[in-house]
Amino acid sequence: MAQVTLPSGITIEYERRGSGEPLLLVMGLGGQLIDWPVEFVDRLVEAGFDVVLYDNRDVGLSTKTDWEPPSVRKTVISMLMRRPVKGVEYTVDDMADDGAGLMDALGFESMHVVGMSRGGMISQALTINHPTKVRSLCSVMSNTGDRRNGGISLKLIRAMGLPKPPGSKETAVEDSLALWRHISGDHFDADETRQRAEAGLERSWYPDGVMRQAAAIGGSDDRTAGLRNVKAPSLVIHGLKDLLVAPSGGMATAAAIPDSRLLMFPDMGHNLPEPRQDEMVAAIVRNTLRSSAGDGA
Numbered sequence: 184m185a186q187v188t189l190p191s192g193i194t195i196e197y198e199r200r201g202s203g204e205p206l207l208l209v210m211g212l213g214g215q216l217i218d219w220p221v222e223f224v225d226r227l228v229e230a231g232f233d234v235v236l237y238d239n240r241d242v243g244l245s246t247k248t249d250w251e252p253p254s255v256r257k258t259v260i261s262m263l264m265r266r267p268v269k270g271v272e273y274t275v276d277d278m279a280d281d282g283a284g285l286m287d288a289l290g291f292e293s294m295h296v297v298g299m300s301r302g303g304m305i306s307q308a309l310t311i312n313h314p315t316k317v318r319s320l321c322s323v324m325s326n327t328g329d330r331r332n333g334g335i336s337l338k339l340i341r342a343m344g345l346p347k348p349p350g351s352k353e354t355a356v357e358d359s360l361a362l363w364r365h366i367s368g369d370h371f372d373a374d375e376t377r378q379r380a381e382a383g384l385e386r387s388w389y390p391d392g393v394m395r396q397a398a399a400i401g402g403s404d405d406r407t408a409g410l411r412n413v414k415a416p417s418l419v420i421h422g423l424k425d426l427l428v429a430p431s432g433g434m435a436t437a438a439a440i441p442d443s444r445l446l447m448f449p450d451m452g453h454n455l456p457e458p459r460q461d462e463m464v465a466a467i468v469r470n471t472l473r474s475s476a477g478d479g480a
Contacts, residue, residue, distance in 0.1 A: 184216075186244070189284035196244035197237035197285060201228035204318075204471060205291050208236045209282060209309075211300030212400070213393035215243035215383050223455050226464040235294070237285055239278055239305070241392030248272065252391070252398040261401055265330035268401030275301075275328070275403040279308035283316055292316070295471050299323040300428060300453065301400055307436070310417075311409035319474040320417040320440075321467050324425055324453055326432025327439055328405040333432015336425075339365055352388050356380045368424035368452025370459075410439035416473035417443040418466055422451025444470065 188194045198216055206227060208219055216236040227234050238245040250272040252258070261268045282305060286294055295318045298306030303325025310317040326333025342365050359380040364371050417440045421433025430447065437445035446466050448459050455463065 184244075187285065187288040189281065189288060191280070191284065192246075193240050193281055193284070194246045195237050195240075195281060195285050195288075197235055197289075199289075200224060200234045200236075201231075202233050203231035204233065205294040206232040206234050206471075207282060207286065207294045207296045208234060209296065209298035209302035209306050210236070210239060210242075211298075211302045212396050213242060214300075214302075215386060217243075217382055217386060218379060220455050220457065220460070222457055223460050223464070226460055227467070230464055230468050232295070235285070235289065237282075238387075239302075239396070240273070240281055241395045242389065243387050247389060247392060248395060250395065252394045258394070258398050258401050267403075268398050271395075271398045271402030273395075274399050275304045275308045275406075276312060278305045278399065279312055282306075282309050283313045286316055293318050295319045295321075295467075295474070297321040297323065297467060298325065299455065300325055301396065303436075304328065304400065304403070304406070307406050307410060308403075310413050310415055311406060314414065317415045319471045320413065320415050321420065321470060322417070322433075322436050323420045323455070323463075324422060324428050324433065325436060326428055327407045327410060327435050328403055329407050329435060330405070332435040333428045333430075335427055336429055339426040352384065355384050355388065363454070366425070366427045366453040368422050368454065368456065369450040370452070370454065370456035407435070407439045410436065411441065413440045416470050418446065418470040419443055420446045420448075420463060420466070422453065423447055423449045424452045427453040 184198045186196050216238050240246050253270050293316045296306045303322035310320045363376045419433050419437040421430050437443045
């Protein structure tokens with residue numbers, strides 16, 4: 184792993200694996216670069232990609248900002264009421280600029296971009312705001328920022344209550360297990376989830392960053408109009424059992440992007456289940472080849 188400092192002053196921790204077509208992986212809310220399933224990254228490398236993973240600002244080993252985010256209660260209520268979150272100091276667009284800056288720092292004029300959850304939002308913004316930098320887009324279990332689609336399921340709220348501020352470091356692993364047990368669809372692996380949570384806790388524990396990132400999502404604009412102008416070949420992947428970002432978010436994303444492809448799995452929740460990864464990677468490869476063909480075939 185290594186670090187680069189962008190002209191904005193943001194320092195980004197990243198890892199690079201493989202060789203071939205350059206591909207940027209953009210992680211979701213509170214997730215670190217180590218949270219990408221190893222077997223998923225291995226499949227991308229084996230498929231012939233030069234894979235770059237990175238920690239977004241306010242997570243992992245990248246820059247930690249110091250502004251006071253709105254309370255979790257205010258953020259959640261604003262989102263449930265479909266209102267923008269007030270008082271944010273950066274948005275998804277700023278985080279997309281971080282991704283573009285990382286490309287520049289590594290010497291890439293353009294890359295294929297794959298983002299999951301909040302990382303899908305960042306990837307969409309990167310494609311909209313820096314179109315020449317994105318060879319192809321894959322948005323996984325995400326939404327367009329239109330607050331009418333892709334919201335948290337009432338079933339999840341009934342099961343776990345309204346989202347709360349991050350607990351203590353001592354309870355973080357069990358808190359993570361409780362959440363992933365509900366949102367993993369038909370593919371919850373308690374041992375793997377525990378190992379990932381423990382590794383993340385050992386590498387970096389920064390709950391304030393999660394709250395800032397959540398507020399940044401809520402304070403960001405609807406990307407639907409911008410997505411209608413996307414020219415990059417685009418693939419949207421979503422699980423029909425996703426309780427954290429409703430499947431309507433993926434459907435709305437695919438509907439907004441011209442000539443996009445939509446791949447939905449009936450057994451998938453808000454995760455990248457190993458039994459579905461071969462199909463996902465094959466679809467990503469096909470989408471990148473559309474970029475090479477240049478004809479949207």
